[in-house]
Amino acid sequence: MSVGKQEALQNALKSLRIAIPEVRGALVASTDGLPMAQNLSGNEDPNRVAAMAATALGLGKRISDTLNGGTLTETSVSGTEGQIFLYAAGNKGVLVVVTPANVNIGLVHLEARDAARSIANIL
Amino acid sequence: MAVFGNLTEFPLVEVIGMLERRCGILRFSNLGSYRSLEFHMNNAQLQGLLVNGNVIRDGMQAKNLLLELANIRDGQFEFQRAPVNALINDLAIGMTQTLLQRATLDDEWHNFRESLPDPETRFTLATQELVWLDDDLQSFWFQAEPLLEYGINCNDLAQRLQLEPRMVLVSLYKLRAAGIIRPVRRMQEVSNPRLDIAAKPAIVQPVPTQHKPTLVSRLLGALRLIGKTS
Amino acid sequence: MNESKPLKVVISGPVGAGKTTFVQSLSEIPVVNTDETASEDIGKATTTVALDFGMLTLDGIPIHLFGTPGQDRFDFMWEILCEGALGLMLLVAGDRPQDFPHARRILEFITSRIAVPFLLGVTRQDLPRVWEPEDVAEYFDLAPEQVIGINATSSTSSLLATVRLLELVEAYDPFYAENLQGHYDFGGTVIKSVKKT
Ligand SMILES: Nc1nc2c(ncn2[C@@H]2O[C@H](COP(=O)(O)OP(=O)(O)OP(=O)(O)O)[C@@H](O)[C@H]2O)c(=O)[nH]1
Ligand SMILES: [Mg+2]
Numbered sequence A: 001m002s003v004g005k006q007e008a009l010q011n012a013l014k015s016l017r018i019a020i021p022e023v024r025g026a027l028v029a030s031t032d033g034l035p036m037a038q039n040l041s042g043n044e045d046p047n048r049v050a051a052m053a054a055t056a057l058g059l060g061k062r063i064s065d066t067l068n069g070g071t072l073t074e075t076s077v078s079g080t081e082g083q084i085f086l087y088a089a090g091n092k093g094v095l096v097v098v099t100p101a102n103v104n105i106g107l108v109h110l111e112a113r114d115a116a117r118s119i120a121n122i123l
Numbered sequence B: 001m002a003v004f005g006n007l008t009e010f011p012l013v014e015v016i017g018m019l020e021r022r023c024g025i026l027r028f029s030n031l032g033s034y035r036s037l038e039f040h041m042n043n044a045q046l047q048g049l050l051v052n053g054n055v056i057r058d059g060m061q062a063k064n065l066l067l068e069l070a071n072i073r074d075g076q077f078e079f080q081r082a083p084v085n086a087l088i089n090d091l092a093i094g095m096t097q098t099l100l101q102r103a104t105l106d107d108e109w110h111n112f113r114e115s116l117p118d119p120e121t122r123f124t125l126a127t128q129e130l131v132w133l134d135d136d137l138q139s140f141w142f143q144a145e146p147l148l149e150y151g152i153n154c155n156d157l158a159q160r161l162q163l164e165p166r167m168v169l170v171s172l173y174k175l176r177a178a179g180i181i182r183p184v185r186r187m188q189e190v191s192n193p194r195l196d197i198a199a200k201p202a203i204v205q206p207v208p209t210q211h212k213p214t215l216v217s218r219l220l221g222a223l224r225l226i227g228k229t230s
Numbered sequence C: 001m002n003e004s005k006p007l008k009v010v011i012s013g014p015v016g017a018g019k020t021t022f023v024q025s026l027s028e029i030p031v032v033n034t035d036e037t038a039s040e041d042i043g044k045a046t047t048t049v050a051l052d053f054g055m056l057t058l059d060g061i062p063i064h065l066f067g068t069p070g071q072d073r074f075d076f077m078w079e080i081l082c083e084g085a086l087g088l089m090l091l092v093a094g095d096r097p098q099d100f101p102h103a104r105r106i107l108e109f110i111t112s113r114i115a116v117p118f119l120l121g122v123t124r125q126d127l128p129r130v131w132e133p134e135d136v137a138e139y140f141d142l143a144p145e146q147v148i149g150i151n152a153t154s155s156t157s158s159l160l161a162t163v164r165l166l167e168l169v170e171a172y173d174p175f176y177a178e179n180l181q182g183h184y185d186f187g188g189t190v191i192k193s194v195k196k197t
Helices: A003-019 A046-066 A105-122 B012-018 B059-070 B095-099 B105-115 B135-148 B154-161 B165-177 B215-229 C019-026 C072-082 C097-111 C133-140 C155-172 C176-181
Strands: A025-030 A035-040 A074-078 A082-089 A093-100 B003-006 B023-031 B034-042 B045-051 B054-056 B076-081 B122-125 B181-183 C007-012 C032-037 C046-058 C061-067 C087-093 C118-123 C147-149
Touching (some): A003 A035, A003 A105, A035 A046, A046 A074, A046 A082, A046 C072, B003 C097, B012 B095, B045 B059, B059 B095, B122 B165, B135 B154, B215 C061, B215 C155, C007 C019, C019 C032, C019 C046, C046 C072, C087 C155, C097 C133, C118 C133
Antiparallel strands (some): A082 A093, B003 B076, C032 C046
């Protein structure tokens, strides 16, 4: 991946985190599970997160196909301590956004879908 | 047809290990400074050696060559089976023992790195007899044996023995290459198997007579039927 | 106990071993596959990121066929999928000895932690230059009976391998499947243990 692309992805993640300060971490992975850019706050292994994101998105796509949901746009995982949103960024990338459990979901979607669109364009 | 590959994939000691029960000729081309090498081997014993087409009859020279090769990790090989009377027979060198002789931990780590087991994989004693071990490996073995008896992984072993995990992993690798330990198969530890699958796999015991056939036998029956009609 | 409860067979192994192909050769339903474009050079265009799912009905009993991804970064899927499986088919391409060390690590990682009967399948036996199953057995330290040669593109060959796997299960314990049926509950207990790293 070119340096310019890498930088553009990094900037997209940065502006997402500025727009929603509660976001705990964000990452862009390729659809085959390799990390492309990350802005994680904890000590999570980006390689692992990227692989899991690709798995979840890949599975989500097939579920959507099977149940006639059309093209998958996003899928999410909710826990007592946090929520993880996974957005399709075109057909090459996945955007992962980690938030606390009680976040304003509407706001997250609004900003993250925007970010996913610009990431799709970068890729 | 043949067993082939490259030393980039398998350290020499493993190539020899997997040919342990075979008789034939192991050929290398362009290995280190050697254009061609031929190992005539039977039961992991080096019986004859050809270097660039010349027969080597001196045991010391052959051993030194093996030790030199132990650290080379690039060279195509191919093994061809041959009857024992087709082999040169003027050496008798235990290849595994020679190749497992101690080197520095850094060298070994570097050399075996790609082939080392996962540090979470548990190992236990294999039934094979003890082969000759060098002093370091032997002292590791004496400490580790009681723990290995019940199956233990590298991380736990390093902690229990207060040893460097890298050193433990390399030692486990070498003991395994020497056939002294093997990975645990969890399957053999649980439930109450009627048969030890490693000792006697695929030998189908007559299923005890009962009113209903077992599920697996029903599956097998159906599978064999498809096999016949397809 | 419900007789037509599904059982599951897992197909694992390194990239390009033929896992997806094997599931496709056996399945009677269109295979749900999760292949995505490979962004690295792995010698083929796509790679599995979640699972392959196919199905085979034997004497009224549904057998779920789960293919795993092959790349190490997806190793969390191996254990998720192997839980409660009737058997594990580990595939390795017979013309790619460079994959054997990795395949051996996968097999040992799984089988030293999870109790599952397994068979090692050496694929691409239809090609001229491949390792024979009995030589591969020596490398993996397995009895020759636990290794079989396969052409994963052929349904007949894939069926034969499945027969051999079930024979191993039967030899191990004729009631293995009965004991399992309570265990494997599609979509339920399957996802109960995720590997911790
Ligand atoms: N001739 C031949 N080709 C095979 C055989 N098995 C697989 N192939 C081919 O090998 C290629 C890779 O097979 P896949 O089934 O995608 O491999 P995979 O194990 O699912 O790979 P990943 O999902 O990336 O881990 C395909 O082009 C298959 O057609 C075989 O037994 N013989
Ligand atoms: Mg696949």
